[in-house]
Amino acid sequence: MTRRDFSERDIHMALDGELPGEERMAYDAWLEANPEMKAKSVRYIADRAAMRAALAGVMDEPVPARLRQVVLGEAPAKASVWRSRWWLSAAAAVMLAVGGLGGYVAGVDSIARGESDDQLAEQAIAAHVTYAAEKRHAVEVPASDKDHLQTWLSNRVGLKLVAPDLAAEGFELVGGRLLPAGGQGKAAMLLYEDAKGERISLYVTAESSETSKGTYAAEAGGPEAVYWLDKGYACAVVGSLPPERLSDVAKSAYGQLLAGISS
């Protein structure tokens, strides 16, 4: 029988079926002689069992139709809407976790890195992707209650918010909701819809300490954000419109927001 020194590495190999068969007996004997190593092995086996149990149900779930359709070539025209949304939620999870670690991480650090414009745009896009797709639960307060919506969001966000009138651009207000904006901050989201059901959202927050403007898309083909940052307020207009149209809507919205804030 081969005689060699075993180590922690062998615990993993044994667990993963990578330990040569002829070494198994010697390994087992080594494990018995080393209670600490044995405890580790037992623990890893238990953790693996828990992981497998937690994921076992997935195999029994019916395959979602949209996945079958992709393979069978029956992909609906909506397919491109889905594309690449998954990682946005991963990014959103990261942002949430950062928020959980304390506002100063998102606030101070990002300013130090000069990345708060990206961050604003990403938060605005993540919010748009999440809520604009909702048919019945897109907003907390509907446009029919516009006065209350404006008062409520203004109080929460700390800016005097007047929902821009975008009728000239073909958009009607659907309503709005309150969102977290990194750390302790809050943001207002105003959702608009045109006659074809195309939606855009305005994301406004007082959490801003640098001056910047630009456009940002998290992913080619995904919604784009046109944003402005100034000291004390920031705004992003997000939508999947042709660039020129989005830019026109955004300018109009920004102009009116600014007039409202400074009124």
Added chain:
Amino acid sequence: MDDKKAAILSEIPRLRRYARSLLRDRDSADDLVQDCLERALVRLDNWQTGESPRRWLFTIMHHLFIDQMRKVNRRGEAAMLPLEAGEAQAAPADQVETIASREIMDALQAISPDRRAALVMVAIEGFSYAEAANILGVPAGTLMSRIARGREELRGLLDDTSRRRTIRIVEK
């Protein structure tokens, strides 16, 4: 339906399980699977006869996952911060989970994406070290160290969680 498509269809449940372990949230995981399937169909000709459809599809999906994680990292670097287990992401409401399942899934989300992928590939999906190293595109030694560190990290996170739970119970 041709054989290739049939083979791809039969891999979907496994792809979904792998995606779920990587991303936790059900819709996000299925979005990743959908991206993977779309890319696979475009590249159907690259799939060499004899190559296992499972390995081919997992390779495609892994690339999609890691590419995006890197982009998220570069932009925010937030993913580099150690996330508190349990704060990483709330459990989807439509999913009934036991406390044990929730804790282990939370902990899994909190370890680094590279380690998570390596560990799941071997411990859940049952790939050999050689296969997993090939899919992930890393040397076997790197794979082994990711698995070992991943297990260590997971254990530490689970211990923290159970300690916190004990404290909560005591405080009541």
